[in-house]
Amino acid sequence: MTSDRLIIFDTTLRDGEQSPGASMNLAEKLEIAQALRDLGVDVIEAGFPIASPGDFEAVRAIAREVEGPIICGLARCNDEDIDRAWEALRDAPRKRIHVFLATSAIHREFKLKMAKEEIVRRTVAGVQRAKSYCDDVEFSPEDAARTELDFLAEVVEKAIEAGATTINIPDTVGYAVPTQYAAAIRYLKENVRGIDKVVISVHCHNDLGLAVANSLAAVMEGARQIECTINGLGERAGNCSLEEVVMAIKTRNDFFKLQTTINTRRLYPTSRLVSNITGIQVQRNKAIVGQNAFAHEAGIHQHGMLMHHATYEIMRPEDVGFSKSNLVLGKHSGRHAFRERVKELGYHLDDEQLNRVFEEFKSLADKKKEVYDADIEALVERVIHRGAAMWTLEAFTCNAGSGTLPSAAVALWRQDGTIIRDAGVGDGPVDAVFRTIERITGIDVNLKDYHVRSVSKGEDALGEASVEAEYNGRTYRGRGLSTDILEASAQAFLEVINKIAMKRPGIPSINPAHLSPEERPDPGV
Ligand code: KIV
Numbered sequence: 240m241t242s243d244r245l246i247i248f249d250t251t252l253r254d255g256e257q258s259p260g261a262s263m264n265l266a267e268k269l270e271i272a273q274a275l276r277d278l279g280v281d282v283i284e285a286g287f288p289i290a291s292p293g294d295f296e297a298v299r300a301i302a303r304e305v306e307g308p309i310i311c312g313l314a315r316c317n318d319e320d321i322d323r324a325w326e327a328l329r330d331a332p333r334k335r336i337h338v339f340l341a342t343s344a345i346h347r348e349f350k351l352k353m354a355k356e357e358i359v360r361r362t363v364a365g366v367q368r369a370k371s372y373c374d375d376v377e378f379s380p381e382d383a384a385r386t387e388l389d390f391l392a393e394v395v396e397k398a399i400e401a402g403a404t405t406i407n408i409p410d411t412v413g414y415a416v417p418t419q420y421a422a423a424i425r426y427l428k429e430n431v432r433g434i435d436k437v438v439i440s441v442h443c444h445n446d447l448g449l450a451v452a453n454s455l456a457a458v459m460e461g462a463r464q465i466e467c468t469i470n471g472l473g474e475r476a477g478n479c480s481l482e483e484v485v486m487a488i489k490t491r492n493d494f495f496k497l498q499t500t501i502n503t504r505r506l507y508p509t510s511r512l513v514s515n516i517t518g519i520q521v522q523r524n525k526a527i528v529g530q531n532a533f534a535h536e537a538g539i540h541q542h543g544m545l546m547h548h549a550t551y552e553i554m555r556p557e558d559v560g561f562s563k564s565n566l567v568l569g570k571h572s573g574r575h576a577f578r579e580r581v582k583e584l585g586y587h588l589d590d591e592q593l594n595r596v597f598e599e600f601k602s603l604a605d606k607k608k609e610v611y612d613a614d615i616e617a618l619v620e621r622v623i624h625r626g627a628a629m630w631t632l633e634a635f636t637c638n639a640g641s642g643t644l645p646s647a648a649v650a651l652w653r654q655d656g657t658i659i660r661d662a663g664v665g666d667g668p669v670d671a672v673f674r675t676i677e678r679i680t681g682i683d684v685n686l687k688d689y690h691v692r693s694v695s696k697g698e699d700a701l702g703e704a705s706v707e708a709e710y711n712g713r714t715y716r717g718r719g720l721s722t723d724i725l726e727a728s729a730q731a732f733l734e735v736i737n738k739i740a741m742k743r744p745g746i747p748s749i750n751p752a753h754l755s756p757e758e759r760p761d762p763g764v
């Protein structure tokens with residue numbers, strides 16, 4: 240099936256969520272699914288329903304609430320997985336079951352311990368079962384890129400006979416190189432009966448940094464679905480980046496001559512949203528959505544840009560959703576101008592959210608002369624995602640300097656309305672604040688990463704602190720934003736603590752020393 244329409248299959252919520260530390264809760268997944276719909280993706284792979292009750296609920300909620308794209312759920316080739324996927328998907332107006340089974344020799348021998356005949360038998364049974372529920376069935380021979388081509392062709396042909404409508408060829412471990420991967424697609428097109436009746440899809444991992452190149456090479460051989468993720472999130476080094484592959488197709492339309500339905504102006508806001516929710520930052524020089532993607536530093540480039548933007552710019556920043564004007568509002572700006580700017584940046588806030596962001600904007604504008612788009616985006620995202628936190632920072636002070644013992648006093652507001660105060664010492668002021676927060680909340684984490692960056696320009700720029708910490712073998716990330724980097728750090732740390740507290744229902748998230756005698760757990764229990 241070769242046409243000039245390229246299907247964009249987004250797997251941010253499934254493969255993307257498999258990035259270490261990127262796990263999301265149901266509300267966050269729904270919000271991303273809605274953003275993906277607004278972006279114009281064709282298919283949303285919403286999760287792997289058998290993987291956990293949380294995954295199941297998220298796929299079901301997205302199937303019920305997100306209309307427009309096809310909602311897809313992943314399943315291994317066994318009845319239990321497929322039934323569970325169907326259960327989660329059944330209410331979606333448009334749905335797809337995606338079944339997979341590994342085919343490469345290394346997976347057959349060491350992971351599955353199955354002979355080739357067994358792989359073929361299970362593939363057929365899996366596709367048939369999925370087909371008994373749903374017309375739209377995708378089959379993936381996992382690790383296809385390392386599978387013997389004749390065996391790959393045999394499995395794919397049997398999957399098509401059994402009813403698969405999309406055949407996905409994953410480069411599961413990011414091992415392929417463009418010409419070889421393209422040759423594999425050509426081989427399948429030439430050797431598999433029925434292949435012209437289905438959509439050929441590609442799913443490339445980025446272990447060698449070739450995921451986008453491999454996907455585009457496959458498209459040149461007739462693949463018409465690309466599986467990709469926002470910001471290239473995914474297992475290990477990630478998946479093919481949606482924004483990169485879409486902008487390559489659009490910018491080099493003279494070469495690819497293909498169309499997608501992506502509203503490219505939503506790329507940057509969607510990238511920001513995903514980065515904010517997962518806590519995984521986008522590298523500054525990342526193509527398309529990195530902060531430097533459209534920044535021109537060298538004088539000779541700036542001069543060329545002034546003469547004609549196309550001298551050094553192959554895409555316009557506004558085409559991917561970077562705003563045209565960067566300098567925006569100040570403390571005299573009114574609510575109306577603010578609301579308009581927020582809308583232009585692509586956010587739909589209700590009145591209550593807008594009021595909250597506007598208040599924060601006003602207090603920021605008091606501290607900072609010029610408020611940039613990046614500041615506003617950061618404020619909006621913080622307000623939208625703060626949610627019902629167990630702990631909020633009420634106040635803190637720090638004492639540090641040479642020859643003194645760094646110390647901090649912190650007051651936290653607990654969800655039940657009580658304010659708890661404590662003080663502690665640390666190796667530096669930030670460490671003292673973090674340790675005091677741990678003392679108050681009773682949650683001791685293993686700090687893995689901490690850094691601070693400036694969100695916009697100028698000496699009075701907002702600082703964004705990011706914290707990554709481990710607790711009970713899981714990684715949690717938090718971000719904080721303030722003109723005071725110590726406050727931003729405390730907020731980022733508290734976000735981590737709040738995420739952990741949410742995961743331990745029933746356990747009071749507080750140091751027992753701070754509980755009233757009636758609240759303290761019975762020592763005999
Ligand atoms: O990388 C992979 O092989 C996958 C499959 C489940 C499609 O993610």
Ligand code: ZN
Pocket residue numbers: 254409411442444474
């Ligand atoms: Zn994958």
